[in-house]
Amino acid sequence: MKVLAVDTSSTVAAVAIIDDEVLLGEYFINNRKTHSQKLMPMIKELMDSLGLTPEDIDIYAASVGPGSFTGLRIGVTSIKAMAYALEKPVISVPTLDALAYNAQDRSAVICPIMDARNNQVYTALYRFVDKGISKESEYMALPIEELMHMFVNTGNKVCFVGDGVDRHREYLHNELGEKCSFAPHNLILNKASSVAQLALTAAKAGKLENPVDMVPFYLRKSQAEQEYDRRCGDKTHE
Missing domain, CATH: 3.30.420.40 (ATPase, nucleotide binding domain)
Known part of the structure; x- marks a missing residue:
């Protein structure tokens, strides 16, 4: 059972592929939050290096949060899109x-x-x-x-x-x-291989998800939303 997992919840951009208990490859970059530019090329390069195609992956997994609001959206959306197009299941893994x-x-x-x-x-x-x-x-x-x-x-x-x-x-x-x-x-930092391993455990327990159901887990509102709530709250007391 091959699992492709990503983690974009922090400054780290990470991709890993495991085959059952064997780590086939992992790509890890800790250099600014440019996940929108790096993630898909990282996935392609890792697959090419392993001689795999997207169709070879059985389960797609993502670290879903909490973490960076923008980073989580990039990782989750990328995994959802790939899995949906290929009609493959996904696993959401809490960061x-x-x-x-x-x-x-x-x-x-x-x-x-x-x-x-x-x-x-x-x-x-x-x-x-x-x-x-x-x-x-x-x-x-x-x-x-x-x-x-x-x-x-x-x-x-x-x-x-x-x-x-x-x-x-x-x-x-x-x-x-x-x-x-x-x-x-x-x-000490986020590892996609850990996401993949937890996803594999969940998959073996039958906890597969439909790609459309995968959503980021933010734990709290964004700074902009908190500021909006604060301003609206202030107005209600005027």
Whole structure:
């Protein structure tokens, strides 16, 4: 079963193809958010290098969020269009789930953190179990200080992963000390191979989706929408 997966939820543009449990190839670029220009050429180059055609792919998968509003739309729309044209199923993979899968630390609570601006992060809590990752909380968007309050008075070790680590590494280490650890540098950012692996697991469990049903998961409104709501709220009180 061949799975093609993409992740465009952050500054990273990533594409991977797996065949059952074997990673056939992965393309990863962390250099500005130019996903609209890079994603489709990356997919084509990876397929050409592997001698595959779009028809050879059994399942198309995308990291659906939370994350960059524009980036998510590009990745989801590209996967939907390809799968729809080929009459292939899709799998939606939450971005935080895929990031947690990168950590592979069975001794700690896994805490992916994605930069959500204004000192806030997208996050959730996970543990590794025999059959993979287990989500231990809801998906959250909250200030980094509020996230720390969930850990400072517990004895849990916490392993952080995601693009929020670079921004908050020193703060996290100062607050949690020896309880704090981080995923290896080569695994700390979004990996399409993790999206593909989780999609394969979902597919084997029969959780296939129709391409028209795949939508981005934003978790919160965009900055423009929040500003619009604020202005409308102000007017109602005039």
